[in-house]
Amino acid sequence: MRVQLMVTCLVDSFFPEIGEAVVEVLTEAGATVNIPRGQTCCGQPAMNTGYRSQARQMGARTLQIFGRSPYPVVVPSGSCAAMLRHGYEELFADDAPRLRQSRDLASRSFELSEFLVERLRVIELGASTTATLAYQPSCHLLRGLGVDRQPSELLSALNGPPVERLQPDCCGFGGAFSVDHAEISEAMLDRKLDEIDSAGVEAVVGCDVSCLMHLEGGLRRHGSGVRCAHLAQILTSREPGLR
Amino acid sequence: MRQAFLDGAHRAMGDPALQRALDRNAEGRQRARREAWAGLHDVEDLRQHARAIRQVTLDRLDSYIGLFTQRLHERGVQVHPAATSEEACQIVVDIAQRRGATRVAKSKSMLTEEIGLNAALEKAGIQAIETDLGEYIVQLRHESPSHILTPALHLSRQAVAETFSSELGLQVSPEVSDLTRAARKSLREVFLSAPIGVSGVNFGVAETGTLCLVTNEGNGRMVTSLPPVHVALMGIERLVPTLSDLRVMLQLLPRSGTGQKLSSYVSLLNGARRDGDPEGPEERHLVLVDAGRTAVRRSSLSESLLCIRCGACLNACPVFREIGGHAYGSVYPGPIGSVISPGLWGGEKYGHLAKASTLCGACVEACPVGIDLPTLLLRVRHQQTRIDPQPRWLGRSIRLFSWLATSERRFGLAQRLAALFSRLQPQSHGWLTALPGPLSAWSAARHFPPFAARPFRRRMRHLRLQGSGRSPEFDPRVETFPLPEAAPISDKLGRFAAELEAVGGEFIRCPEAEAADRVVGQLHLQGASRVLAWGQVEPILFTVLQRLEQDGFQVTQPHLPSRPYARPEALEKLDGAQAGVTGAQAGFADTGTIALSMGRRRSLLPSLLPVAHLAILRSSDIYESMQDWLNKVGAPLAASTQCMAFITGPSRTADIEMTLTVGVHGPAQLVVICLE
Numbered sequence: 001m002r003v004q005l006m007v008t009c010l011v012d013s014f015f016p017e018i019g020e021a022v023v024e025v026l027t028e029a030g031a032t033v034n035i036p037r038g039q040t041c042c043g044q045p046a047m048n049t050g051y052r053s054q055a056r057q058m059g060a061r062t063l064q065i066f067g068r069s070p071y072p073v074v075v076p077s078g079s080c081a082a083m084l085r086h087g088y089e090e091l092f093a094d095d096a097p098r099l100r101q102s103r104d105l106a107s108r109s110f111e112l113s114e115f116l117v118e119r120l121r122v123i124e125l126g127a128s129t130t131a132t133l134a135y136q137p138s139c140h141l142l143r144g145l146g147v148d149r150q151p152s153e154l155l156s157a158l159n160g161p162p163v164e165r166l167q168p169d170c171c172g173f174g175g176a177f178s179v180d181h182a183e184i185s186e187a188m189l190d191r192k193l194d195e196i197d198s199a200g201v202e203a204v205v206g207c208d209v210s211c212l213m214h215l216e217g218g219l220r221r222h223g224s225g226v227r228c229a230h231l232a233q234i235l236t237s238r239e240p241g242l243r
Numbered sequence: 244m245r246q247a248f249l250d251g252a253h254r255a256m257g258d259p260a261l262q263r264a265l266d267r268n269a270e271g272r273q274r275a276r277r278e279a280w281a282g283l284h285d286v287e288d289l290r291q292h293a294r295a296i297r298q299v300t301l302d303r304l305d306s307y308i309g310l311f312t313q314r315l316h317e318r319g320v321q322v323h324p325a326a327t328s329e330e331a332c333q334i335v336v337d338i339a340q341r342r343g344a345t346r347v348a349k350s351k352s353m354l355t356e357e358i359g360l361n362a363a364l365e366k367a368g369i370q371a372i373e374t375d376l377g378e379y380i381v382q383l384r385h386e387s388p389s390h391i392l393t394p395a396l397h398l399s400r401q402a403v404a405e406t407f408s409s410e411l412g413l414q415v416s417p418e419v420s421d422l423t424r425a426a427r428k429s430l431r432e433v434f435l436s437a438p439i440g441v442s443g444v445n446f447g448v449a450e451t452g453t454l455c456l457v458t459n460e461g462n463g464r465m466v467t468s469l470p471p472v473h474v475a476l477m478g479i480e481r482l483v484p485t486l487s488d489l490r491v492m493l494q495l496l497p498r499s500g501t502g503q504k505l506s507s508y509v510s511l512l513n514g515a516r517r518d519g520d521p522e523g524p525e526e527r528h529l530v531l532v533d534a535g536r537t538a539v540r541r542s543s544l545s546e547s548l549l550c551i552r553c554g555a556c557l558n559a560c561p562v563f564r565e566i567g568g569h570a571y572g573s574v575y576p577g578p579i580g581s582v583i584s585p586g587l588w589g590g591e592k593y594g595h596l597a598k599a600s601t602l603c604g605a606c607v608e609a610c611p612v613g614i615d616l617p618t619l620l621l622r623v624r625h626q627q628t629r630i631d632p633q634p635r636w637l638g639r640s641i642r643l644f645s646w647l648a649t650s651e652r653r654f655g656l657a658q659r660l661a662a663l664f665s666r667l668q669p670q671s672h673g674w675l676t677a678l679p680g681p682l683s684a685w686s687a688a689r690h691f692p693p694f695a696a697r698p699f700r701r702r703m704r705h706l707r708l709q710g711s712g713r714s715p716e717f718d719p720r721v722e723t724f725p726l727p728e729a730a731p732i733s734d735k736l737g738r739f740a741a742e743l744e745a746v747g748g749e750f751i752r753c754p755e756a757e758a759a760d761r762v763v764g765q766l767h768l769q770g771a772s773r774v775l776a777w778g779q780v781e782p783i784l785f786t787v788l789q790r791l792e793q794d795g796f797q798v799t800q801p802h803l804p805s806r807p808y809a810r811p812e813a814l815e816k817l818d819g820a821q822a823g824v825t826g827a828q829a830g831f832a833d834t835g836t837i838a839l840s841m842g843r844r845r846s847l848l849p850s851l852l853p854v855a856h857l858a859i860l861r862s863s864d865i866y867e868s869m870q871d872w873l874n875k876v877g878a879p880l881a882a883s884t885q886c887m888a889f890i891t892g893p894s895r896t897a898d899i900e901m902t903l904t905v906g907v908h909g910p911a912q913l914v915v916i917c918l919e
Binding site for chain 1: 252544601604625644648654672686689692693695
């Protein structure tokens, strides 16, 4: 099956190794991965801060780039996938041609774990790790896309210790919220860090790079040895330990 | 405005007592809601149904308001449309002045908070006394509610005890039950003597002109039935088309708000007092308040009018949990408040609230009518970029980012520069420990990842990976997930008993011949000598009443005088009774509820004023649910009696520290004697 990868601006700019892991996982699962040129950002930061004309510019571009071929679009991030699935319909509500394109794109956009389990019907990827893991169900993935069972099934097929599940409470990131409401964000983060601390695991795994970046930023600040990993990194792990 | 919000949030986060209260609220209420929802047959279906009902009502609001108004007129309710808050307040002031009233007794109503009714009354020299326990405490402290359901959420019992001492001169130990008793005593006088009762309305039923009030403490029942005048205020959007639609809402409202299957008291009010009614207001008024709702209806925020004010989104919101209600600086806090407030009163004052959210969606998940709050918050944010683009750096950054991200070349260049910049920043194990400018707010509590020296797209530029060639495996585990266990089915009577006991009521089952013995036995247990009772409207009551007289109980069948000035004295006399004995028209097995309708010699006061209420119910009158009853026999009765009370357990409150206490205004004890 041919797929188009929307790698997301965060993975591209900060965590290229996650992008590589995503490509590896998809390939391992039997997909042919295409990475359309020209992709940058889906426009979610502008949408979420209310700057819709900027969001439309980035959104229109994204529609065009992923509209060149009819293949499914795989996104290794719940919130960006939710932007494609729901956000564009709101953003282009008054723009009939783009609204049509948005609906088409929405119908063939998938978050990575969702695509692996629902479309490729793959759960067993031969991954193994000795690290103890806790899974963080991120908000846009869980409540925006309703994706919960899929990452859990992928993680339970892992050859390694059983994976814990953290509470489905927000880590406090929220994009610009983490900066312009930093104090509230920090209080929410602290709660999550306490929860991770009492889980006593070596790493937190999730499907949203932004949340993981926020969590790891907090963990590192507190001198914690716990690290964050994207699901794809775990699914490509063939060695004991992480990184 | 934004700064005031941030300051308020800062204060709240530094207040350990408040933090404990907020944690208690979030954890307790969320758990209760989840459990209550889980007990519903198909909660998703029900939510969709409820949403459709609300949507249809809003779509044809004008005609439903027309029908509703007509029905109210027919039933002798005086309807006063009010376009603005000021108009609404003036209408109430005028009614009070015409009656020569110097004080009114109020049950909790967010609408009256919204329009500033108490201040308007005070200005006219009329004292408004809040009677909901939480609201009473908050009023004594000259504060505003911090939660739409639990006004005194932010206060500890010590603070409440101090308030009672300083404001009322009462020395009460900081025990929740003692505080509740003290409030009961001090407010009882208010109920008995108030010339006017003021309340909100949870739902208006268009088809029948019924006003529905949902309360737990019993104060709502008092203010709508004891004073000679009742003024109800209702937002124009709070309508449902039919009684059957109301039933759907009643399945969701208490479950979502407090996690109860049904609140202790649901009153259906149909018109003013009629000939033969033992009580009820001679005058009933309804003020139908627009105050900006029509404008919201025509705006992109119209979905917010579906709200039924259950408070579930406040309880679910992680931001509310950190900062509480007062920080929002609005009558309506939390996620729904961050949409309603700018919707009703403009973005200049309240638009900034929409930014205080991570869009995590916990609110929409908890909303019984599925309001898409994250999308509405995004719409407010969008408007806000034009009205009040604060903070400035954010807009500038987004514009710059958009310019960069709309060209792959510019984006790539920016990534390189950023990578270079990353290297110059202070680091710890490869992550940045400090960021410049506004971003320093991030790095105050978190490290930041460095920009990659070679971004993903550059690494992949020449790479087009091919599939491994093997066919995707099919794993049969995908198909197997556990099915929910079916609820055990038992008999109707058994379920009624279990539900009644679960809400703190007592269930006694006996043959009809023993009923009188049981009633007498219960009264002795209560130490009751003075009893309020229904008249001999049924043969069984004939037997019971005869027995009570034989045994020397002083039995009164309440019938309030219609002359307003004679009422307080009459009520004073009734107030001395220690127990009430009534029949019941029906019982609902799914919630343990009993239904009592007012009528000739069927006063509802025995079920409200005394500390104990004994209700005699025939087992043949137990129905599966409210819906079952409405369908089979109940609908005509519910729509015709001046007042129908659905009673689910004793009067209760959790207004102080979320600690459940019974008997706040109504009975502390409810005994249902079920005849075989």
